[in-house]
Amino acid sequence: xxxxxxxxxxxxxGGLGRRMGGMxxxxxxxxxxPMIAHVIERLAPQVDELLVNANRNPENYASLGYxxxxxxxxxxxxxxxGLQTGLAEARNELVATVPCDSPFLPADLxxxxxxxxxxxxxxxxxxxxxxxxxxxxxxxxxxLLPHLTAFLDHGGRKIDAWYATLKVIEVPFDxxxxxxxxxxxxxxxxxx
Numbered sequence: 001x002x003x004x005x006x007x008x009x010x011x012x013x014g015g016l017g018r019r020m021g022g023m024x025x026x027x028x029x030x031x032x033x034p035m036i037a038h039v040i041e042r043l044a045p046q047v048d049e050l051l052v053n054a055n056r057n058p059e060n061y062a063s064l065g066y067x068x069x070x071x072x073x074x075x076x077x078x079x080x081x082g083l084q085t086g087l088a089e090a091r092n093e094l095v096a097t098v099p100c101d102s103p104f105l106p107a108d109l110x111x112x113x114x115x116x117x118x119x120x121x122x123x124x125x126x127x128x129x130x131x132x133x134x135x136x137x138x139x140x141x142x143x144l145l146p147h148l149t150a151f152l153d154h155g156g157r158k159i160d161a162w163y164a165t166l167k168v169i170e171v172p173f174d175x176x177x178x179x180x181x182x183x184x185x186x187x188x189x190x191x192x
Contacts, residue, residue, distance in 0.1 A: 038103030
């Protein structure tokens with residue numbers, strides 16, 4: 001029996017898709033299926049529970065077979081609001097987040113983040129490629145919920161400002177840098 005802690009995965013699909021003309025990015029077609037379906041295919045085998053954080057088109061997301069959770073905070077408050085909702089709904093002690101617009105995410109993302117989180121007894125592990133952190137690809141402890149809620153209640157929205165108050169370990173993924181490509185625009189979608 002391994003000492004692996006159980007993980008809830010959250011696909012963040014709660015944004016407004018501003019750079020894609022207000023389209024719901026997770027539902028944009030890529031190779032014949034919604035972009036989020038590619039993300040789920042990669043993340044689901046890495047986690048014990050999977051949730052989709054979405055604020056629009058809940059029935060479309062629910063048709064993928066996973067529970068859909070909208071932000072509890074109003075006004076499309078960003079990825080931290082999605083993480084807060086995910087932490088509140090998660091059944092496991094660790095929570096991993098990924099964005100809905102990164103269909104090529106690493107197949108070993110959660111395992112590598114978890115190994116570093118536990119080895120360094122950190123609050124949160126964040127993927128990094130070279131000198132670029134990818135804060136929405138993270139693994140954090142469920143116990144951070146009250147801390148995050150207080151940060152949001154005081155008007156905080158920036159992920160890096162929240163991280164600055166925690167014990168964070170950045171986990172290098174230089175060997176899989178292309179896996180973190182995200183699709184924000186129509187041009188990027190055509191290119192993928």
